[in-house]
Amino acid sequence: MEAEELRVGFVGAGRMAGGLGRGLLRAGKVPASNIIVSAPSDRNLAEWREWGCRTTHCNLEVLQESTVVFLATKPHVLPTVLQELRPAVTSQHLLISLAAGVTLQKLQRVGAAVFSRGTGVGDGDAALLQSLLSPCGMCEEVPEPYINIHTGLSGSGVAYVYLFAEAMAEGAVKMGMPMGLASKIAAQTLLGAAKMLLETGEHPAKLRGDVCTPGGTTIHGLYQLEKGALRATVMNAVQAATERACEMGED
Known part of the structure; x- marks a missing residue:
């Protein structure tokens, strides 16, 4: 998929999301106009607006406007966010959790898949994610038990x-x-x-x-x-x- 066609969303606008967003923009992977970011307050959204990205306080809007969605909330907040997003998740969405300690089993209850791969993620999705993340550093596909070790x-x-x-x-x-x-x-x-x-x-x-x-x-x-x-x-x-x-x- 061409960068101009790819629509990327971030649920959460903290440091982790910001670092990834900067990497995508600097590498020209996605134009700023194709990125939408949500957060409860404006505190972390101002920087995204300076980059030319769209911002919102509505998590559902991010899902509705994106095909690739990075879930960048705090781990304790993510279950509530997943319940909120559940009605809008389709087979066309690729959801990537950046939260520590969140298992594939928990994510797949609402149809989501992350890297490590869930059952709904094909080779094309995995390649797309690796392509997106490559400017931000090494991106490897690993068995799910390695995810928590990677965190540590x-x-x-x-x-x-x-x-x-x-x-x-x-x-x-x-x-x-x-x-x-x-x-x-x-x-x-x-x-x-x-x-x-x-x-x-x-x-x-x-x-x-x-x-x-x-x-x-x-x-x-x-x-x-x-x-x-x-x-x-x-x-x-x-x-x-x-x-x-x-x-x-x-x-």
Whole structure:
């Protein structure tokens, strides 16, 4: 389907929806005039209007005006939204839930399908979704049990990275560098490391080992991180976030 023909809706206008919307617009995947967004108040809608998108306070209007609908509400709100949308869902709609802890079983009670695929999603729908999301980063089809793990690793993981970046910068401040400069250097360091992981395909342990020289600065720093149980702590953080996503899906 051509970008000019595709009509995309967002139920919810928060940060997650905004990031995805910006990605679609910057990549030219969908013209702004073909995007409609709903939210209870105008607080998050002003930015969408600046981009040229249509906005509304009516969730049903989004469904009626769109073929691809991203459900970007808070998880505890989504069941109510699904009940509201149920009468208007047709076989022509592709609904994608961005909410953590919401299972396919719950969504399919109202005829919805998400990625991982529900029973109503064909190869064409999956390819369309991957095409839409590709400008915003990696988009993979995975078994449904991986969805909550992805939440603990990536959805919540950005906060872990921000905390790590903050700590790195504060270490430099402790040694006498201004915070603004330290933050920029920390961010660029993380960006460079991430690009190396993606571009080389190497195991992180090998790349880490390549940076270490005998008796050098890096191994001394890594020793302190090991003493502080950094790896175990981060592993536990991913586990805790994943388990919480599972609990939210059982509510």
